Amino acid sequence: MRERDLRKQALESGKTVSRAARSKLTTPSSSRANSATPSRVGSRLPSRNASDDDEDGLSDTTQWSTASIDEMISPPGGGEELEGEGTDAWVGVLESQMEEIVERKRSSAQGREEALRMFCALVTRHYAAEQLKGRTGELVAAMLKSVKGAGSGKEVVLALKALALVVVTEPSDEVYDALSGPVKTCISDSAFPAAKVAGLRCLSVATFYGGATLEETEGVMEFLLDVVSSDGAVVGEMDDSAIVTAAIEEWGFLATQMEDLEEGTETAMETFVEQLESASAEVQIAAGDCIALLYEKSYTDAESDEEPAEEDEDEDQTNGHNHGPRMVKRYTVYRNLPQLLSTLTALSKLSSKHLSKKDRKQLHITFSDILTTVEKPTRGPRYSTALDEEGREMGSRLKVAVGRGGGRMTIDKWWKLHRLHGLKRLLGEGFLVHYAGNQVVFDKVVEVEVEVEES
Template structure:
């Protein structure tokens, strides 16, 4: 009864705390911030990340800050090929020549630079000035005069990395980015730094050990409800950390040793009063269950007649997957929590939030019950008598559709969409780095 009451409190409370925070449990962390500066509270809530319909264009991903910088990037207008290139080169010169510019001038140059990198694949232009840009942008990150200037510089560095990755830049960026997360004066700056740190880890040459270290840093933020970075009970901060933990987790093959601690943290966050925190935690839970299964190898026991195999596996169209370890020992209790969230009906929830909870947690619950099934999996039969399988698809230019049938693909898609937003499809078609991050076959209509 107590567990059920706690879940009810989470759905109806106006607070952002998880159960651990409400019960006064603190989480030791080596990454505790030393800054005594309290950030201003911003009340706007982060929109959800999941695609809302089975076959639709992608919905907006989580914004990079509570006062969204991305909303400033207007839809692309018709531009002659050489016009945007010349304009971008001018902005690059303005950013690198910091001594001769004002804070307002730098903000304008940074916004124009980021807009160009979102709308276009500008690898040649970035490559020729990469070292100078990194130095100039890091100076702004370390000493920006305004919240907007610092957050724009962080986003600009992240966009540079997805445009032109580097095997060595992580070492230069990780420290300043973590300092921003720990000691930043503003919420928007900290959120932008969390996202930029993840991108730098993914595309900047971090080792597997360094990647795991960043994930531990993000997990500290989540387990303390933001308190470890002086943002106690800030749902936007916690959501950003959860999302980027999941994005980085897609890079690691073996997560058996780190799963137990992560699962305890994510299950705790299912009782948050923030729908976005709950969904981000649930997405990570589904990813961890998916990762506990790997393809059968030659020395594994053969399938038995009683084994519940999906139709594609039985027909030889997909590999047989084997469970390698237990993700969560209290799975019955977890299933009950997921079921409650999939049917949440609190009057305090908006219609949109209820829909997102129902859609997301129905998917998550199906994966927990059978980890070989990805998001939006349907056992309904099509006109040929075959299971429909995953129905989560993204429309690509030219009429094709990309099927997102695994949780790692959904985490990669959401991570790239958070960064590239309306320019995702442009980069998916032209930027080999983006395609290699999400190498999904495109089906013709």
């Protein structure tokens, strides 16, 4: 990985405007009441916190995307046969797949599926901005035809994945306007639940990278909260844990670019606290992560002339005032903090025969982190109060390997973790490729310092 300027400024997105009154969407007439997959207590947890060490077991091979979609886009043999033919062999293959996608008149549904699958695999594994340049308009138009068409569920899912990859590889300020309407229609009306999940993911990426205004971003976040608060019923998939999890996770991803979340915090907290009672561990964890983010967002850097409140003084003393600028609480996040702390404590110690030992451990670690942040909002994920050699608290010790050169990201803020999660969900094993070559990914999604360990 080539050397870069490793300290980046945070995304300058400005403050959000006040949230409009939330209006519930009505369930579409084409929704199928019995199509949902009921959420299950024993649902498998995401691959997170994989070791007992203070470093997260994440690498370029970690699978963060939905497993079924990962398998769907992987070429036979994982694509190694393309790499073995030469460093540029993939370019010709990608060109032929793009031609197949754009030229629809003579294509079959099976042919379109294969072309989209290969496109997704290649654009995930390689940074293809040069190859996509000048072709995004026709690619987006062709992929939207697959989304709108009456083809197979697989074709729709792959088209939505491909659209998201196009947006992150070759961003455009106009693409949100082109995608938001058709993708929202797909989320509401598709006959395929998997397509609705893929639609939620695609909508989030298009909003983040596609030129959406702050008001439009806020509108998408409201829509996602509607999906969550209705347990998926608003898009015709009642109690579908995959739908609800996707909506929560993408809300958190979009929330990271909002400078001021005060106006929307009360509604969001009520929604996420309710989801802590879900029978799905994935839903619980996603909701907990967003709760931690909301508490973190309630504190901002103190102005030079501001006098800290008593609780902020206590927080500074606890943290040793050594892990960044002094932070000040701006507003109350949740009115019933004792109840929330009780719920989080219970989840951090949950014992259930429906969970494997490994899954139970991951649940405990995750909610211990969330509980720590709710109690002390300036503390990030995997915060350690152990003292270093200079007598300072060690702080957040969640580190992510970024390649084979010893580089590691320190994820000391929840907003950083949410952004990293969002990118890994989209790019999977290709994350490091885009991190190294895609300036948009490097600048606007990760924005964290990378330390290189000396050998």
